[in-house]
Amino acid sequence: MSIDNTGPRVDRRAALAGAGVAATALTLAACSSYGGTETTPAAPEDASGQPRELAKTGDIPVGGGIITGDTVITQPTEGVYQGFSSTCTHLGCKVNEIVDGLIKCPCHKSDFRLDGTVDSGPAPRPLDNRSIRVDGDRILSS
Numbered sequence: 001m002s003i004d005n006t007g008p009r010v011d012r013r014a015a016l017a018g019a020g021v022a023a024t025a026l027t028l029a030a031c032s033s034y035g036g037t038e039t040t041p042a043a044p045e046d047a048s049g050q051p052r053e054l055a056k057t058g059d060i061p062v063g064g065g066i067i068t069g070d071t072v073i074t075q076p077t078e079g080v081y082q083g084f085s086s087t088c089t090h091l092g093c094k095v096n097e098i099v100d101g102l103i104k105c106p107c108h109k110s111d112f113r114l115d116g117t118v119d120s121g122p123a124p125r126p127l128d129n130r131s132i133r134v135d136g137d138r139i140l141s142s
């Protein structure tokens with residue numbers, strides 16, 4: 001019996017490197033399909049050019065917050081409201097809940113505090129600020 005050594009050869013190191021590239025590509029594809037990667041900021045105005053109402057102040061729990069559209073609104077202490085993009089700064093998934101004072105990203109378990117800073121997980125930086133303002137009992141984009 002003879003062995004044919006004339007065909008293309010792939011050594012073990014090259015095969016492992018190729019497998020790593022493929023695995024990375026699959027991971028990135030999975031992440032980008034989980035919640036998307038939005039880069040467009042919310043329109044600050046409605047169709048008539050007026051600031052967009054995002055919520056009522058009474059909708060935002062003290063020591064918590066809500067996620068409305070692509071905006072996170074928190075109320076860390078009574079009467080102090082903060083706005084953030086809902087796009088996670090790790091790989092762009094959407095944060096999807098606020099539990100026990102933490103804004104949570106479902107993709108790789110980054111948690112953000114109510115001031116947008118990173119509490120835990122792989123996110124490299126705080127959530128992006130989103131400009132909001134309070135007008136009476138309304139929270140508006142600005």
Ligand code: FES
Nearest residue numbers: 088090091105108
């Ligand atoms: S996208 Fe990875 S933790 Fe949010």
